[in-house]
Amino acid sequence: MKRHHFPKRADYIQQLENIGFNYWDLPSGPEQLPYWQEGVTYAFSETQIDRIQEATQCLHDMAIEMVSSMVKAGDYPDYFALDEQSKHLIEQSWYRADRSLLGRFDLVYDGHTEIKMLEYNGDTPVSILECSVAQWHYIEQLSRFPESLSEIVPELIFPDQLRIQYNLLDEHLLEYWQQYYKPQTLIHFAASGGFRHEDWGNLIYIMDTASRAGMKVKALQMQEIGWTDTQQFVDLQGSEIKNIFKLYPWEWMREESFGQHVSQARTRWMEPAWKMLLSNKAMLVKLWLMFPHHPYLLAAYSEKDLAHMHDGQWCKKAIHGREGANIHRVLKHEGQIVSDQLAQGSHFVAEYVDWGYVYQAWHDLPVHEGYRPIIGSWVIDDRACGMSIREDKNLVTGNDAYFASHFFVPYALESRYQRLYSDE
Numbered sequence: 001m002k003r004h005h006f007p008k009r010a011d012y013i014q015q016l017e018n019i020g021f022n023y024w025d026l027p028s029g030p031e032q033l034p035y036w037q038e039g040v041t042y043a044f045s046e047t048q049i050d051r052i053q054e055a056t057q058c059l060h061d062m063a064i065e066m067v068s069s070m071v072k073a074g075d076y077p078d079y080f081a082l083d084e085q086s087k088h089l090i091e092q093s094w095y096r097a098d099r100s101l102l103g104r105f106d107l108v109y110d111g112h113t114e115i116k117m118l119e120y121n122g123d124t125p126v127s128i129l130e131c132s133v134a135q136w137h138y139i140e141q142l143s144r145f146p147e148s149l150s151e152i153v154p155e156l157i158f159p160d161q162l163r164i165q166y167n168l169l170d171e172h173l174l175e176y177w178q179q180y181y182k183p184q185t186l187i188h189f190a191a192s193g194g195f196r197h198e199d200w201g202n203l204i205y206i207m208d209t210a211s212r213a214g215m216k217v218k219a220l221q222m223q224e225i226g227w228t229d230t231q232q233f234v235d236l237q238g239s240e241i242k243n244i245f246k247l248y249p250w251e252w253m254r255e256e257s258f259g260q261h262v263s264q265a266r267t268r269w270m271e272p273a274w275k276m277l278l279s280n281k282a283m284l285v286k287l288w289l290m291f292p293h294h295p296y297l298l299a300a301y302s303e304k305d306l307a308h309m310h311d312g313q314w315c316k317k318a319i320h321g322r323e324g325a326n327i328h329r330v331l332k333h334e335g336q337i338v339s340d341q342l343a344q345g346s347h348f349v350a351e352y353v354d355w356g357y358v359y360q361a362w363h364d365l366p367v368h369e370g371y372r373p374i375i376g377s378w379v380i381d382d383r384a385c386g387m388s389i390r391e392d393k394n395l396v397t398g399n400d401a402y403f404a405s406h407f408f409v410p411y412a413l414e415s416r417y418q419r420l421y422s423d424e
Contacts, residue, residue: 001044001111002421003368003404004149008038009141019133020205023198028400030393036130037402038138042373042389043421044408048111049166055115055296056105056377056384062294063120064382066286067094067277079302080282081319081355085263086254089273092263098272099180100382101206101245102128102173106397107375110366111422114295118363118374119317122278123271124247126198127376127403129205131388132169135405139165152419162417165407166387170209172380177213179381181243186216188235190225191247203247210245222248222258231264245270250279251320251355281319285358299361306337306359313362316340318352323399325349329362345394365395372397373404 009015016024016036024036044052069075071094076082082090104125106118140163145153153159181187189207191199207217218235225241226234233241244267253259254276262273277283284300291297301309311332318326327346331339342348365372371391378386392401409417418424 001042001048001109001366001368002423003371003373004041004043004146004420006039006041006142006146007144009138012038012138015137015141016134019129019137020201021129021134023201024130024134026198026400028402033402035400035403036134037404040391040402040404041138042368042404042406044111044166044406045414045418045421046408046411047414048109048421049408051115052107052109052375052377052387053166053384055107055117056379059105059117059120059296060103060379060382060384062287062291063122063278063283066283066290067274069290070277070286071095071274077282077286077302079285079304079319079356079358080277080280082276083254085259086250086273086276089250089254089263090276091274093269093273098268098274099270100272100275101176101270101380103271103275103278103379104128104388105377105379107377108363108365109375116298116363117284117296118298118360119281120278120283121376122275122283124249124279125376125378126202126247127388127390128169128378129202130403131376131378131386132167132173133205135388135403136165136167138405139163139407149420152417161413162407162409162420164410165405168385169378169380172383172385173206173209174213176381177210177215181213181215183214184216185243186218186239188241188244189217189219189246190222190244192222199247203245206245222246225258227258227261231261233261233265233267241267243268243270249320250276279320281317281321281358281360282356284317284360298363301359303357303359306332307335309359311335315343315360315362316357317360318349318355318357320355321349321352324396324401326352326357327396328357329395330359343396345392345396345398347398365397371402374401 025034028035104121108116142158211217288300314330316328327343329343373391374397376388389404390401
């Protein structure tokens with residue numbers, strides 16, 4: 001795993017705009033540079049990509065086992081902060097076999113040591129447009145290597161054998177719609193009008209995959225969803241909402257009057273209500289209890305279990321914190337918490353405090369040219385199938401972290417091009 005600076009396409013801004021990626025230039029990082037860093041590219045070996053895929057699939061399977069175990073036992077620990085309505089919705093959707101569409105793990109990996117899971121974005125993951133389309137277009141259109149790499153690739157041409165990326169998101173999304181829905185099925189897609197502009201970009205892309213798969217699609221805002229006396233959710237034209245993909249968190253839905261009708265309607269939601277257990281950082285604690293000392297997991301405890309935490313550095317996380325908010329760096333010494341401070345790069349959101357916190361063993365991110373990358377490893381229809389990279393100069397990867405592309409060197413060329421992905 002190694003960070004590079006490759007050439008920029010002359011028309012890259014137009015290329016990004018053409019795919020609906022019109023938030024590419026959001027001011028990001030301490031220098032307030034564009035969110036999309038054209039040319040910043042991480043190289044991997046196929047062996048390393050295999051490790052990421054295997055770890056992601058293993059973690060997802062463990063997460064599903066966790067949900068199954070909790071639902072069957074009716075065991076919802078207090079640190080999940082679930083009310084009775086939420087538990088009912090979780091069980092209803094699980095026993096109804098409502099399918100999950102997607103999720104994204106945030107992983108730490110430096111190419112050498114073991115992969116570690118930081119968290120799972122199981123309900124409203126974003127950055128899928130830039131992951132699925134934008135970064136692939138960049139690698140597909142990349143024509144040459146920079147002169148600084150002439151010793152590795154003397155011809156300076158970007159070989160077709162290296163034009164390869166761990167990225168099957170688009171294909172898996174199309175397969176999902178075609179496998180579980182009949183042609184011309186109407187599927188609604190919704191987000192909040194108060195959501196960020198980039199969330200609508202992600203929503204429209206996912207809607208486009210459904211359209212290309214042969215579905216009828218309709219976009220609307222969550223605030224435009226109506227409820228009828230016949231116990232149906234409907235859109236502004238009065239059409240029943242039978243299947244809907246939402247970019248709107250379940251913990252928000254369950255607090256609104258809107259949420260009280262969910263269990264009564266025939267509507268199937270993506271993500272389903274059982275994903276409340278996987279969009280909650282309390283899952284880190286439950287996974288550690290079920291799979292103690294698993295190599296992909298970091299030790300994690302609830303606020304009531306501080307006595308079990310070893311001395312050292314810990315990461316205190318709000319269970320429903322988003323975009324790097326409410327992340328504290330905590331030091332435990334001689335059995336006592338002696339330091340608890342908002343970590344560099346995090347920010348404070350008052351509303352997240354009420355949900356509660358969990359503690360996860362602190363794990364430093366690798367540093368490449370001053371940047372700390374996190375791997376966003378995607379799952380579509382229960383299959384690990386692609387990854388994105390966000391990098392930040394801060395200790396905590398925040399909302400304004402940059403997006404970087406990637407490619408990998410196939411097995412047959414790993415020895416020849418080792419210096420592309422390794423300093424060894």
